Amino acid sequence: MxxxxxxxxxxxxxxxxxxxxxxxxxxxxxxxxxxxxxxxxxxxxxxIDPTTGEPVCNQYEIGSCLSTDSYISHHSAFEVHGMANQVLYDVNISSSSRFTPFDFNGHRYMYIASSFLDGVETHGRIRVTDLERTIVDTIKDFTKVSGLEELLACLSLVTYIDERKLMHYLSCYDIQFLYQKAGYILSLFPGTKISKQFLISCEKQIQKSIRYLTPETKQERATFQKRWGLYVPSNINLLVPTTQY
Known part of the structure; x- marks a missing residue:
């Protein structure tokens, strides 16, 4: 058939x-x-697979065919790469074509705007952002998708990051607040072999901007990270998994 x-x-x-x-x-x-x-x-x-009665396509394959250039991104891309702490109900899809969120077979397909196509890989029927683009995208939008704690859990499973790719995707966005968040959050994970030079490169982009890492930080007890110009949750060290591979 x-x-x-x-x-x-x-x-x-x-x-x-x-x-x-x-x-x-x-x-x-x-x-x-x-x-x-x-x-x-x-x-x-x-x-439908006649042997199981289930759709032959999983949620990532479905998300990859919603439009001619749709691809799996953000936390869902961490799932595809096997570096997610948990599989979420929402499937994060980026594309040049916006669509209305919809439910199918136990998942909700959610659109997240994309401004460039760099870093999209194809694995069989699945189009997905590479690991570095996934990291940058999720740091940028974690308040909209998985949340800070889940992001930190995913990053704890990452053992190596290509800093050249990481900096390229940061420059594609060219958002000062993103450099602040990326520099600070990645500095919490020395096990990923993030170099001092990479952190310095991020630091050079932030100038004198002072921001809150999360909207909730404005209402909660916060610690000011002078290097990054960020107010962060006072308990953030408790959110970072102690076991990093």
Whole structure:
């Protein structure tokens, strides 16, 4: 069955296989009725594995086919790389095409805006940000996705970071607050072999800006990190996992 090989497919994909739009519509209707396929969202389908009764595509493969350039990002990319503390209900998807969040098969697919495509890799049916882009994206947006504690848990599982890639993605965003957050947060993980020179490079970009690491820090007890111009939670050291690989 060609649809099993496709994994995710649209009406146009089926029309190309059958050679006729009317035949494609008839086939889709018939296969949905027989539970051979299931609708993910409007004009996007996936085949059902006859041996398990489950969709043949997992949440990361589905997220990678929501548009021509969609890819798995942020905490979901940590999951793909095997460096997530836990698998979350939300699936983080970035793309040049915005979509409305939707639920399918136990997951909610959430759109996160993307301003560039650097660092996107393809692994089989999955398009995903590489580890360094994942780190930068998640540090930038952790208050919108997994939260600070989960970010720190993920970073504790990272054993090596390519600093050249890391600095490239930081420069792609070119956001002063991101340099502050990245420099401070990564300095908490000497096990990742982040060099002093990398931290100095981040420090040079922050000038005299003073910010709060999280919105909650404004209301809670905070410690000021002078080097980074950041107010951070006073208990942040308790949030950093003690076991780093």
């Amino acid at each position: 060609q649809l099993l090989k496709l994994g995710c497919f649209s009406r146009d994909d089926v029309a190309r296989i059958t050679g006729n739009v009317r035949t494609a519509d008839s086939l889709l209707y018939s296969y949905k009725k027989k539970s051979y396929i299931v609708s993910i969202k409007r004009n996007l389908f996936t085949a």
